[in-house]
Amino acid sequence: MAIPTSRTKEKAEIRINEELCTGCGLCIEVCSDFGLVIENGKARPGSSAVFGCVGCGHCMAVCPEGAIEIHGRTLSPEDLFNLPPREKAADYAQLLTLLQRRRSIREFDGRPVEQEVVDKILEAAVTAPMGLPPSDVNVLVLDSKEKNRAFVKDFCEFLETIRWFVSDWFLVLMRPFWGKTNDEMFRDFVKPCFDIFISRMKKGENVVTYDAPLVMYFYGSPYTDPADPIVAATYAMIAGESMGLGTCMLGAIHPLIQYGGKARKFRKQYGIKYASREGLFVIFGYPSVKYNKGIKRTFASVTRMN
């Protein structure tokens, strides 16, 4: 048995070097698959694995002796690297400052985002946790204003072909099926989005991705935990912020390119491999505006259990 993903459907292979293993039990402690046991003072694969080795790599990352190796599900010992020391990590005050200074930026100064910066964003984003390894997150990168604009122009043309989707007759028809909340969302948000995206683009103004010099689209596969692309996109956004970029998440495009033959054609045109439950666009660029104040935010609710 193994958990299927778009990248692999096999369980990983566990190899233990008994000569190196001291039987310390650390690998057993961190294996969330309950796939390891100690027998005769040595670690070995047990018989009560829940899914079969998912290839999280925790056992070989924790082993002080280098006695355990995982092969498969895209993982191998070559994927291990030496951890930077804790003192080098951002502390809470640094992180909070970075987060508090962030604003959604939709105004850019025209400078391109350097390739090294694009690579660093991806390097940071790929460290994001995922429902189950290996990550089933896919990323589309549009690394210039021109590529961004071409994408949005095609997107708006595609929207025109599915405009019936927000027509009054269709919304009246659908209301009994998808209920009041969806009806409100479509009338008060989706329909105005269609109108403004299409009409502004016709005048040469991009209010979909704001002509940012870098766009990244994080999306999943039919297997992906729906939260995974969102988590990765969040990491990417924070990485961009740490390098002085302005960023903005864009939720409006993903849901509109999921359903129907025309959406499939659009996805194919841009090498988007799958339709997926959740996905998120993030735009990046050097900001042309500077905010003077932060804005205090609140959650809808925070309930602390007694």
Ligand SMILES: Cc1cc2nc3c(=O)[nH]c(=O)nc-3n(C[C@H](O)[C@H](O)[C@H](O)COP(=O)(O)O)c2cc1C
């Ligand atoms: C999931 C998500 C989707 C968003 N979608 C859009 C969008 O489609 N267009 C846009 O201009 N801003 C979008 N935003 C940015 C929000 O409007 C912005 O975060 C919000 O107004 C608060 O402003 P702040 O980010 O500066 O705190 C999105 C943000 C998130 C988290």
Ligand code: SF4
């Ligand atoms: S962590 Fe390493 S040394 Fe310790 S029991 Fe597991 S394989 Fe053996």
Ligand code: SF4
């Ligand atoms: S890779 Fe993960 S699931 Fe596999 S044996 Fe190691 S800790 Fe367990």
